[in-house]
Amino acid sequence: MIVCLINVHAAQPLCGCCVFSDKDLIYMCPFHGALKGKVFITNYRLYFRSTDMSTVTLDVPLGVIGRIEKMGGASSRGENSYGLDITCKDMRNLRFALKQEGHSRRDIFGELFKYAFPLSHGMPLFAFLSQEKFEENGWSVYNSIDEYRRQNLPSEQWRISFINESYELCDTYPVHLVVPYKATDEDLRRVATFRSRGRIPVLSWIHRENQAVITRCSQPLVGMSGKRNKDDERYLDIIREANGTPRLTIYDARPNVNAVANKATGGGYEGDDAYQNADLVFLDIHNIHVMRESLKKLKDIVYPNVEEAHWLSSLESTHWLEHIKLVLSGAIQIADKVSSGSSVVVHCSDGWDRTAQLTSLAMLMLDSYYRTLRGFQVLLEKEWIGFGHKFTSRIGHGDKNHADQDRSPIFLQFVDCVWQMTKQFPTAFEFNERCLVTILDHLYSCRFGTFLYNCESVRDSNKVRSKTVSLWSLINSDKAAYVNPFYTSDCSRVLYPVASMRHLELWVNYYIRWNPRIRHQQSPVEQRYKELLALRDQYLKKLEELQLSDSTPSSARLTNSSTPNAPLPNQHLTHLQTPF
């Protein structure tokens, strides 16, 4: 942990970080009413401790703040009507009231605004200032060549191309690309002209047995006139041929109408006559704007109070779970197709939002490696970070423009899908719910470099790897906290979740976690399981001791049982729920 973080709790924030300390104000807690207390602000966080109710504290990384507004004026009437209203990216709002005298909020507003949105003020993100040290170096988790090697690549049919070494072919793609062996670099350049932003179809995953592949790309630049590109057509056919698939399936994540509408802006989809050996399937997943509005509606019904009267129909009207269902069922179709031996191409418009969701979820279903703690990190590094999901635009790190139309909870939606899968297969994932929540918290916090910037080329130029700490450093230095005790490693099979509303549920522990009425207890099953594990280890140790003492002659056993150090069985059992 950062030293200064601990110091905050001791009410002595590290001087270098501290911006504001001991400021008296009133936190308008939606659950406990107006609470007096003191606020501390550092360049990383806002910390509030109530003097009215000692149990209430707030600890909000400034990166989480999406919007700060002044509420009321110097002449506003009514109690606690003058203050600040803070909208957070993690499903909560914070309201503070101040005394209506001497512009008491001017300073705090100014400082908060500056440090919450450092990029808008020409300042660096906190990740570049952090001095944190961890045992593990998270940046070593992912290396694209190693990951491809794990998949037995390159192979006879697939090669690793270095054409994008200096991001010339495509500035939003990673350096190393796996492409068909038969396609030359010249072919790739020609294909790039026909794919939006040069995001050509490249391999994401290959099936170990049947050699079917998942490839990802952006939409073809068909346009109104219905342009064709022989190189692109041939390229897709080479992908098909690589494992002798008779038909290549192209999954277009968008609804059909949207794909058609894209022609107006120069995009489009693969036409039947142009790609004769391919089948095109639309997956009907909506765009980033629809998802953003859906999450907004969800927030309305869960924060601050959970909608009482018509919970289920309110939940339905947000469409949030319906979108989850569509994304999951798209991924199921892809995984099913690949495991039946057919190669697939996945794209949406640009191939960095819905495409990332679909390929990474399909890979989670197909490859048990990605269900391990480390494998999941690799998956995120590869499919999301490496292939240019625009984290900066979607999250708006350090940017004051809260109404930016580019913001959208695409990554959150993906993590929700993963959570739904862990819920349906509680023994198949090595990481636990806490791991997912931690990832989401630091998606916004700006404490780590992991989710900063839109693509690898920008990350390189900002030297993220050398100047910031990776989130995986935090997680991998304390693995035990993020591991699911029920994980069974031999689940090397395809996992198909059921994408039915009957099984999809709202992730209460994430979306409603600020509500104190939701009991945040460790699941009793997990607790019991851990108790039993401890008991088993205790018995095993005892047994070992006994076996040792058996091999030593005569009185050894007597001494053993009479030593004061030897644990009395009763002592050990009393704290357990069920005795034996």
Add this chain to the structure above:
Amino acid sequence: MLSLGSGGAKSTKPSFVSYVTPEEIKSEKEPQKKERHPNLLPGEVVFCSTNPILKYTQDDISQRGIFGTLLCTNFRVSFISDETPQEEPTQHFKNKLYGENDIPLMCVDCLYGVYDEKKKLITGGMLKNKYPSKMIIHCKDLRVFQFCLTFTKEEEAKKIFQGIVHHCLEPKSLKCVFAFSYANTKGPEMQRTQRTLMFDSQEDWSQEMKRTKGNCRIVTENQNFELSERLPKYFIIPAAVSDDDLSKFPGKGLPIWCWSHHSGCALFKASSLPVTQEDGVAQAWMERMLHAVAQTHLYSVKIEDLLETLPNIQDIQQSYTKFKQFFLIDNSTDFWMSDVKWFSSLENTGWLDIIRQCLQKAVEVVECLEKENTNVLITEEEGSDLCCVISSLVQIMMDPHCRTLTGFQNLVQKEWVAGCHAFLDRCNHLHQKDKECQSPVFLLFLECVWQLVQQHSPAFQFSETYLTVLSDSIHVPAFGTFLFNSAFQRESCLKHSQRGPLSWPAVWDWSMQFDCKAQELFINPLYAEKLKQEKVLRKVPRIKHQRQLSLPSSAFKTPPKKGFFKDEAESLKKMLRVKRFSRWMVPPDSPAVATRQFYEAWQQKPLDYHGLLLPCLDGPAMRLWMQRYLRWTPEAQILGGGSVAITSKLAELLGEVRALQRELAQKGWWDSMGEGHHRPQTMSLALVRTSLRLSSYFPFAASRNWSFKPVIPTGLLQSLMVTDKLASQEDETNEVISLV
């Protein structure tokens, strides 16, 4: 939407592929045409049987059919496959009385016939000469069977169809219920289960009162049902009720003791007095009754007329009728169609809300008893429907004994069976045309219990599976437990049978239905048993009662009640005012707000699984009983997933721990612990080692038939009605154009 209930024009897809043509069947089957019979139970008689009948199989992706014999006995409708049973996969959870292709007659919920591609609801009175090409049976345990009659000779098809319609739908007399043929056969050796109290003897009641330290008195005057036929043989009333008053009205309005709180206050239930009673007499009597209840503890009582705030039995029936349709799924298309508006469909049935209301009401009563130490009298028309639901729930929340398997069975026996819940009418076991009395009140109670189990699993000794099986057992006509309207009816059937005195097995004798191994699944492996030492250590601190010496007049403000208790309450208030001796519970203006505070205060404290237990009633906390409702739906099975995956891991580890214990015991290390620590195995080892490919609805759906292909939702396009402008917007409008 679903057209299931309406019997509308929705055609059901014949989506099977038969692997033999009908011609083949004939030539093959003719020589060895021998109708096969199931292993009949004692007293079971076959009414009619027909071969060949094609049964559609739903439970695997190939959707084929199986030919076999369909027969109807006085116990069940049964289908026996012509196929020689292949190596029977080890079935973990076999019911000894009926198999997976048997439907006990009482369990049949609805019959549908498909005539010219149109599905029609078949009612008993219908002219049945025209038999359908396909017969669909919806069961009360949510199974769906589809039989094709077109491969059968016309006469035969007609015969079996009419037979099934007759025995499943036509009104019948109680004596025709299979239990009457089955009863005597086991004879004297059929002992009552040892552990469950039946509450048909004085001892059982006094034992229960002793256990809860109640101070009321047992009434023995109804031994021969002379007081009332709607009351148990023995029951308990406030000690202050005089003998005179006891027999004044024939059993109506008497406050019947349910349970005593450790503080001394108690919960009572009562039926209403007929409104036509002479006002003066009835009122005075009622006043004395209230006085008697109040005297039980601290002269305080709160009266709660359940019908004023809870839905009545018709509402409950209506809601459940709508609700269950969503689980009686005929085919995959229907499944995905109903998936589209799943949440609002569920909500519109109101079923989850009724469950919530009952739990809420129970919490209110708990608050009175626990926080205010006030006696509570709950009343209702009959005093044996919602009174049973609420009083049982209160006891489960407050009394950890009721959360053990035996304690729970005692509770059901006490409040419901001995307590004269009208099972016969409520379940409409006799297919009466007049369905006004029909209502799934007992199921509603089980639903509420399930919510509690779901929220506080370690507090319950029994599992979700136990509750599901119990809900199924209501419709198995082999037991006497859920068959009668009252203790009186049961007794008179016992005595006045033509075949001499009968005895029925109780549902609680689970070995009648399941072998030991299967019964292990009734036990919750998470149950946090109370330790002996703990019991001694944890003394409940007695709450010091603050007595108010003067009562502010506002404290008497009771909400306007239209029931006839109002006047009694008024006079009681006068009485109390004179005595200046007690407190009066102020019924809160909004019960929801008050119970919410009560819940929050409780939630602040560390959770004690052996103490008071309250349910969270927030929207997201109220859940669907998936195991009961979705267990037969192949589309909803998660292969290798679901909570069973965790339970089996737990079982595995428990087994390991036990093996180590044994080993340690052999080495002598265990001696110090004494014999008492060797507990019987409480965990199902049936789960161990079979764990890998279980379906999420284990133990009800076996693992063998599930295909490894995923279920891919259909009809996704209709599902999202995003009419927003946003939907058509481009992801990054401004940028795309610049690129082109």
